[in-house]
Amino acid sequence: MALIPQSFIADLLNRVDIVDVVGQHVKLKKAGANYQGLCPFHSEKSPSFSVSPTKQFYHCFGCGAHGSAISFMMEYSGLGYVDSIEELARSAGLDVPREERAANDVARQQQAMALSEVMSSAADWYRQQLKGNTRAVEYLKGRGLTGEIAKRYSLGYAPDGWQGLEAVFGPYSNDEVAKTLVEGGLIIQGEQAEGAPVKRYDRFRDRVMFPIRNPKGQTIGFGGRILDQGEPKYLNSPETPLFSKGNTLYGLFEARQAIRAQEYVLVCEGYMDVVALAQLGFPNAVATLGTACTANHVRMLLRQTDRIVFSFDGDSAGQRAAQRALEACLPLMSDDKEIRFLFLPTEHDPDSYVRAYGAPAFEKVIKEAMSISSFFFKIASEGHELTTPEGRAHTHHAAKPLLLSMPPIALRTQILRELAIRTNTTPAELEAFCGLTVVPAPVQKQAYQPTQARSQNNFSNTGNRQGAPWQASKGSAKRVAQNIEPPKAPTDLAEQMLRVLIQFPHLGKALDGNKRTLALKAAEQRSTKAHALMQDLLSQCDLVELVPGDAGKPASVGAGSFAMFQDQLSRSELAPLYEVLRKRVMDSDLDLDGAVADLDGAFKKLELTHLKQEMTEITQRLSGGTATEQDRARYRELGEKLKFS
Missing domain, CATH: 1.10.860.10 (DNAb Helicase; Chain A)
Known part of the structure; x- marks a missing residue:
């Protein structure tokens, strides 16, 4: 794999000015030696976000966000580490060098660039087709969408034809053209009978098109919703070198700023939920793409916000999807995160619920959504009778893998204690059953040292080992003289x-x-x-x-x-x-x-x-x-x- 030399990263950070980088996205004002502005990572009215030009560092005294120009690009733009470096390098007019670039790395990069250009051209063409198709426009209007929302999400239309994209890329008989379109999932190549021509045709036909974009805003795939009756109702791009369902969330690129402003993200089940909710005043929604919520999905969301609300249908399929989301979340939990689960009535999705009861009612049910601990107890005890020894044992059995998947945080301790109460067990017994009991190391009493000596041990990284800035107090000297153990x-x-x-x-x-x-x-x-x-x-x-x-x-x-x-x-x-x-x-x-x-x-x-x-x-x-x-x-x-x- 090609690596970026550390020397280049250090040189890049020396060349770019963090004040300029942050200033492109945050209005900054001079405040003494530093610059200040409203934090882009949490909602505030008084500026607590500080940028230091001398240290090339930013820090928010409100939410604790901090880092260099690279980390700012990662957190603000949602880019990965390498993409953030490349973006900063472009702004500084530098080419990113690579170490140990193998031939297959170069080939993969060239393939990705070619696919990216093809997907962008296809998205532009689908968008133009929507403008001229009254039936597709009327369908979107019937779902309550305006032209503004359609533009924000770059909605389009795939005509009802077999070779529509030939108008953009040329005849499918051209093997080079066809190869790229097949790799991008835009056309399907059928099996070739002996002596017969190859059958190549559009994957998406007579469908409203939802472009799927990566954190940089580049189109990497599509979702298509059929206009009339037919199956499948929703059709996604296949897995490609650009597009992986388990690593992609629909609408995240469009929702990033709203997620920060609202301080939570709402995870739905489909494209139309996301777009319709944005129209109805909830632009902080995203959706998984026809697959279960994965750990990578959760990581992506927790980089944007500390609060996630999963919205699922109340039927059995929704319950299964919610359980998979719970399993993906537990290993990534920390005590400063909040994850909830919202189950709507079976006759409603988020769009229909808001239309039936209004935005305030939907906001209310979001706030009242089930906490991750409550859902944990529901999953662990479901179908088990807690009044019997067998039911309590089954509950422990169901809870064990969930508890073991969690990091050793305060929430795990609280869940374990609550579960012990519910199952008439002691926490120690439950810990032992789950294998969570830790035998503490024996405490060894150390001889008392003067405060100054202890200060040098505990604070040696202050750069001053001779008593400053921490010096022994008069009281400690007196205690040493009297050989009395200190408090x-x-x-x-x-x-x-x-x-x-x-x-x-x-x-x-x-x-x-x-x-x-x-x-x-x-x-x-x-x-x-x-x-x-x-x-x-x-x-x-x-x-x-x-x-x-x-x-x-x-x-x-x-x-x-x-x-x-x-x-x-x-x-x-x-x-x-x-x-x-x-x-x-x-x-x-x-x-x-x-x-x-x-x-x-x-x-x-x-x-x-x-x-x-x-x-x-x-x-x-x-x-x-x-x-x-x-x-x-x-x-x-x-x-x-x-x-x-």
Whole structure:
């Protein structure tokens, strides 16, 4: 396989300016040393999307999107890695070199280019035929489609003839022409009887044509819908060097911007569903192409959005299709993704449902669609009686391969616990049955090290191993002198909280007094500089101005206020430490939901640690005979709290 040299990729990134690349798609304004604009990857009213010309890097402080010019092309345009490099190279006037280009690679590329030109010419011809065919136009109008939608999806018409495409490509008797058209799936070549001429004829005849486009907008195949009665009602292009059903979603090219704007994608079962929904105000719909949903389909969608809603008919075929979609999704799940399953009444498809009940009703059923966990339980327990041992065992048997297919994420843990409750089993028993039980490694106690030494081990990539920016606090030196074991609060929580507050200062503004005290104690335990930065950071968080969010969404920090927040910290005495942490923020993929979860998790750990410390102190007084009645009451109170922690 031909490889692109890494040296060329590095040179390409040096030649292109990320501000120019992003600026072609996002309106950017200068903001200090960087540029800012509205993030193209999530819906927002105040700009949180930053582009650094010096670092040639972009980062969104709202959704966490980040990367180089190549990753921007991949995420924004939906291109693959190689295609993104080639697109950037063309814009820079460069030819992409290849290493180890074999002759068959060159032949495949030439074949793909020839097929691409043929498909484009066929799509243009079908589109022209639609304009002159009253019957096809009336059919589309009868389905409620306007000329604007027909143009957006480049709809066409294949005339009712056997050699219609000869008008574009010449006689099918020309073997070279026929070979390319057969490879592209546009014509069919029949078996040749001895001594008889070869029979070649159009695959698509008397059908409304739906061009299928790749992420670059190139036509790679077609779907055809018959106008009158006949079978098959829908006819797809066959698998070709350009077109693979398991790797292609109809309408994704047209829907990309709407998917980002709506923040979810609706997956339907057919071409007409997609086009009709776009006409009815749901332009964020795509469709699988007469095949089951595959893992590649799911990967493509999750690159566009964190939320997928599958829409299926309520009949048995729809249930089977939904189960295959579930099986494709589970291995790719993560805790920041949301996947739902919508089952419409058997007499309706999405198009007819919207026409019967209106767009608001359809939006409502989308929001109420079944969660992936609920569908998991439905599939695992379907046909099994949970009131009997046999039924519960059958449910475990059905659930096992689904659980094993999932990565070790929090959702898997929650599903397993819920399934254990439903089947009157303990989570440990269910884990053991599924083979998910992990025996923890024995914990080895390490000798206590001064904070400075631990800082060098844990933060050695800061570029400063001599105590800066993390330095041992006076308290730690005193503990070493007295040979007293330090508190067990996880010291990495200080950095975790600092990084969250640097990226999302409005979360710091909302902290109450108790949580601020916990945050300062954790930072103090890390180092004097960490404690000072936490104090400074919380003070600056209080000064940021919040911009109200959209309906049902939290407020965020205004662009000007955020720039001032960064500027103040960059000018402080603690700027070196702040810059180290800010760089890590830029290199992370933390989004707002993840930040909230990280912050909540840190405070829960700190609160638990302090409860245990207090309980230990009371225990010592109890064993020494110096405990008071208040100590005993507090001991019981702490015991209850720790039991439910």
